[in-house]
Amino acid sequence: MKFINRIIDALDIRSSGRWFFYSALVGVAAGVGAIAFYLLSQLVIRFALAQFAGYTPPMPAGEQPLFPPAETPLMPWMIVVVMTLGGLVSGTLVYWLAPEADGAGGNTAIDAFHNGRGDIRGRVPLVKMVASAVTLGTGGSGGQEGPIALIGAGIGSWLGARLKLSHRDRRILLAAGMGAGVGAIFRAPLAGAIFAGEILYSDADLEADVIVPAATASIVAYSVFTQALPAETRFLPLFGENLYHSFSSPVELLPYSALAAVLIAGGILYVSSFDLVGRLFGRLPVVRHLRPAIGALLAGLVGIGLWYVFAGDMRALAVLGIGYGTLHETLNAASGLGIPLLLAIALTKILTTSLTIGSGGSGGVFGPSMVIGGCLGAAVGLVFQAAMPALAIEPEAFAVVGMAGFFAGVARAPISTIIMVRALTGDFGLLVPTMLVSTLTFITCNRWKLYRMQVPTRMDSKAHRGDFLVDVLEGLRVRDVCQSAQHTLLIDESMTLDEIVHLLAENQQHYFPVVDRQQNMVGIFTDDDVRSYLYNDAIWRLAVAGDVMTSPFVSVAPEDDLNTALKRFTSLNVDELPVIDPEKPRQLIGMLRRKETIAAYNQRLMEHKQAAADA
Structure with a gap:
């Protein structure tokens, strides 16, 4: 026994084993939370949006509807009514029970890490889950990343409090929960682990202490979550069978650089619109509970207006909900949508997302960013396909690169985004152009970021103020x-x-x-x-x-x-x-x-x- 104890002490198994146990607990809880969030979102879509408005948002090939389709015919204006009621329910839940759960959710988790000693109230994950499922399920323009990140962060914080861990350890579990939730819902455990360490800072810095716990929690959460999916899609990328696009010549980097310029302009517009709408809704002389309903109403009107402009083309409704169905078509046959529709979806998606989330609605910003970046990328690809036929440009490849480049710039998370997009599409042939475009957008969009609570580096975080005091003094x-x-x-x-x-x-x-x-x-x-x-x-x-x-x-x-x-x-x-x-x-x-x-x-x-x- 003495010999065994010496081995344990030498390998520091007690310490590493403790963190493996904590991270696994967070992973199991986050995986269950991701299942509940996913099921609840599908439930709201089927028995609210589909049942009363006759509209079921198209899904990517890697997902399948969990409930049989409704027989209700499409009623476009009923979509606006359902969205407004969804905004009212979501706003009432959030501002009555947990005001910190409004908006995208990522800012709340980041703020708790830097400024809140890793504390998130126990009710926040549950409120965020229900409110986000209602917002997204009734057609609100948002994504799953922000809600599941806050759900996972809240679970990690709650477990840390129950285990009576120090503030530092509670922060690590909070970040591990973020990574576990993201890794599970997007079926990308590596991306979730890197996301947890990278999303906390706006400059090129990383919270290295959370990577291993987040990786462990993300793997466990992914394993738990995939058990709730149909067997035929369980291990597929979100956008179906692996896509493959080749990169054969450095000359192709010139049009990809032009794509980066377009994405930078789109990112600046996205963040500026998001901030402007948020300020305007903050000044509305109405109770906060009603603001998400007003935002949902306006977003619904904009979405239906675009649908009419394009003569009832259902793909135009990608500006409502997450929009992954239309994005899936873009990634496989961008020419079928055409440049006008692609640009219209991208620009209108900026507005509907700003109205939905900026008004206080509960949803993430990753999904809309993927749609905006993918559509902008495909439009640029179509332009260069016509202008430079000798290069044999594939617009779909530009869509993949656009997805990564857009979010890398506005979210200040290039590494995890590159890995995430690779996991969502299964496409590993575009690593070089993706790195180029993501680097350009990351460097250029430094002043424009979606997550306002990010701090530049670890030196600027209150969580590490004592660490740097010791480092500098030593x-x-x-x-x-x-x-x-x-x-x-x-x-x-x-x-x-x-x-x-x-x-x-x-x-x-x-x-x-x-x-x-x-x-x-x-x-x-x-x-x-x-x-x-x-x-x-x-x-x-x-x-x-x-x-x-x-x-x-x-x-x-x-x-x-x-x-x-x-x-x-x-x-x-x-x-x-x-x-x-x-x-x-x-x-x-x-x-x-x-x-x-x-x-x-x-x-x-x-x-x-x-x-x-x-x-």
Whole structure:
């Protein structure tokens, strides 16, 4: 047993096993939550939108309807009514029970990680699940990623609280829950794990501590979720059988660069529209419960208006709901839609998503981003197919790259998006152009981001403020900051209190080292120590420095780091520490002040930030 325990200790199995257990728990719960969310969404579509409006949104090949179709004929204006009622139900649920569950959901999870110590109220996942299922199931333009990310994050936070974990560990479980939910619902466990670490920051930074727990939770959640799917689609990519498009010449990167420019313009329009609609709805003189209903009403009118403009083409209704059905057709036969319809869907989808989510409706932004990026990409591909026939351009390939490039820019998550789109389409032949376009959009869209609660880097996160304090302080030495003993007034141990009082009146020094005849330090006192004797001047000539000083005293060495010094400042509640040469005990080198220690930290932090800005 001793031998086994030594092996366990050497391999740190107790620590890793603990995290495997925690992550697996989160994965099981998130997988069950993803099943419930998926079933509830399908249920609302069948018995609300299909039953009363006669409209069932087309699904991609990797999904199948779970309920038999309704026999109700299509009634376009009834779609608007169902959407409005869905917005009313969703808004009432959210603002009555959990206001933090409004909107896309990702911002709430990110904010809880950075600023909320990993705490999300236990009711939030349930409210978000029901409200999002109602919003999406009744035709609201949104996606599944935001809701399932918040559902998974809430589950991770709740488990962390029940297990009485530290704030740091609770944050890790929160992020692992985000990754588990996304990895399950999109059947992309690797993308879910990377998404959990990447989505927290707007710059090229990653929360490395969450990757392994998120990977474990995502694998478990994926395994649980796929058991609820029909056997024939269980292991298919979301958009059906694997697509394959080749990349054969670097010359093709020129039209892909033009695609990046179009996606950047579309991303700026998307984020600006999202923010503008959110501000406008925030000023509406109505109770917040009604705003999602108003947004759904307007989105429904816009969607039906586009349907009429294109003479009843059902593909135009991709601007409502998630829109994956039309996107699936785009990925397989973009020329069948044509440039006008593709551009109209992309631009109108920006508006309907802004109205649905910006008004406070509950839904994600990933699904709409895929539709917008895919349609823009296909339209650009059709243009270059006609303009450059010698390159044999495939518009469908541009649609795949457009999906990844668009969301990578506006969500500030290029790596996980590239992996996600590969998993959704099964297409691994376009890695080079996808990387190029995603990098260009990520770099250029720095000022425009969908997730407002993202912070630039780990240095800017409150969750890591203490980590960086230690890191920066450990990089500084006492000798770099302390004041030389030449500038410090030393007190002889035989000096009378009367002489000390007169020195204090003429000196601004607060801490006074006491030395013997050999100039070895024997103690230290402060001006406050002297004040306790001022009430009785009879002892001024009797007491000497040796009676006032504190001995033994705590000191630091020149080679100590400032983190060590700050711990001693804090533990003793003092503002100055003597610096002693360890090779010459009691030989005073200088004095280290707390305020100079903090000033050195702030200066080094500013240098790091400036270096990061210049890089």
